[in-house]
Amino acid sequence: MSIKNDIAMVREELNSEEKFFEKAVITEKFIKKYKNLMIGAVVVLVVAIAANVAYSINKQSQITAANNALSTLSEDATNSEALLTLKSISTELYDAWRYSNAVAKKDMVTIKELTNSSAVMIGDLAKYEIAQDAKDAASLDSYASTQDAVYKDLALVQSAIILMNNSQIQKAHEKLAKVSTQSSMSKIANALLHYGVK
Template identity: 60%
Template sequence: MSLKENINMVKEELNSEEKFFEKAVITERFVKKYKNLMITTVVAVIAVVGANIAYNANEQSKITAANVALIKLQEDAGNSDALNELKSLSPNLYDVWIFSKAVVDKDLEAIKKLKNSKALIISDLVKYELANDADSLNEYASKQDAIFRDLALLQSAVILLNTNKIEEAHNKLLKISQESSLSNLAKALLHYGVK
């Protein structure tokens, strides 16, 4: 190697070291300038993650406590402490318990009290249980999200057949979905029903 090559090699090394130090100084300035913002961001992320973990743990403990209260109620339906605990921990599960007990006991008043339940399934089931004539069954079946829509139509049609309103009954039976498990029964009523 010649002296000229050595000098060029030293210059290149110095230039690369100079660039390294220059980038280090730029990085140091950036860190100093945004140090508080970076610390705040890290602390905020840690706080959000911690709050989320605490919230999930709290919700899980509520679910567990509500399930324990429900098990106590299944063992002793008259346990008022467990009933109150279930009501405070999970109002929707409380409504399900009250509804199921009311249906078993055929307690129409208890069912009526659940008419405005916030549990969507319970409020729908209550509306179905309270529908006892052709008009109320038709009103229930006309709702798009009715769970027992086809069953309500079938019951309405049977009531209409019993009152000799054959044409109306056939119209109700034709509204039953072909995918429904009740479609065969509806076809049988249409076929064998009075014309």
């Protein structure tokens, strides 16, 4: 009986070793077949990680350079080198700098140039400044009718005030009725509707 058990154990060991070698041969064939593909995938992964790290470092470097240029300009607005650096690194930040200076100096020529800014917010604010400077209800209405205008409700209130000053009360009330109820200008619009010239 013990010999039978020994033979069965030896047979099981041989079967398990045979299966192990069979799997090893299959794995070896698989590795040989796809070796270049696996090496390529590892190389692509390493290159992608390196490119991502290099991009992040470059982006951070640009942000630091733009901040330094802006800091220099805040101390000395006439520094042309810092202005050129800012323009080459970030056109949106450059336009924001130009806009803030133009508003402070009431430079309508520069503000008019900025209406086509690549920075959407700067372009919108420049359009509002142009409409407000015209002191004309039609210009303010034109601005307020643009989609996503930042100062839409303010432009409507200013337009209504101009119309009230020109004794066009009905048109002024129509403008005030367009002011959004969620707007901070709604209280002013309501006050003008109820207590303004009737």
